[in-house]
Amino acid sequence: MKACVVSCISGIVFAVGLGISGMTRPVKVIGFLDFAGKWDASLAFVMIGAIAIYFVAYRLIRRRSAPLLADKFWVPSRTDIDLNLIGGAAIFGAGWGLSGFCPGPAITSLASGVPSVGVFVLAMAAGIYLHGLVIGLRRFRIRSVPSGIQIAADA
Template identity: 55%
Template sequence: MKAAMGYLAGLLFGLGLAISGMTDPARVLGFLDIAGAWDPTLMFVLGGAVVTTFIGYRLVWRRGAPLVGKAFQLPSRRDIDARLLGGAALFGIGWGLSGYCPGPAFASIGGLSAPLAAMLVAMLAGWYLARRW
């Protein structure tokens, strides 16, 4: 049941990315181009996600326990270290250069292109290196 719920959540997330147009790297790069032809679409998608998450968390916390699982699994670390800052910087650089972040990249695999393949290979290499470090 836990795996099915994870699959359903991932499917819903991927559909949301596709419907909102966030799997198009040109749209993301247009959002990042504040000095040129700025596209505010991503701001509205992110704003909708923040509002939905805000309301959703309030509803979920009232339950006291998750529907699937024994307890909520929340991160316990709150420190900011060089690995976190370096990873965030690399993520931002990769996102700005390619127009993809991991969710839209995986959602776009059906239309695999050379830039998308390069981004996925770089992301997997970074993931592997972070695990070995």
């Protein structure tokens, strides 16, 4: 229960951070991605601020054997660079550049009440379900081919 209160407060702080930083404004995002035009480097500073804090905090926190309100840390452990990683990031980037929204700012911007944001978030949810469907089909197909091919578990 306490962990969920922390999640909720963290979500609020995260959203306020996105709003103050300019990440909720597609014009800023597209300005940041417009290297060939009048480049707006502002959003690089969002990453610098966030990474600097998390870089230090991560090292301090991981000295603990466990988090304060849970029995273990859930931290990604994969180190392989595969086509899914690169292809997925490439597809995400294309959608980010096209719309000017990434997931956090889009969800936060639902609060604006602007219908277009809802359209984006619904499409994003559909994209997530579509991925689940494609992975499910791929697993099914591979399982039904008796070639002994194994695919890595999805992280």
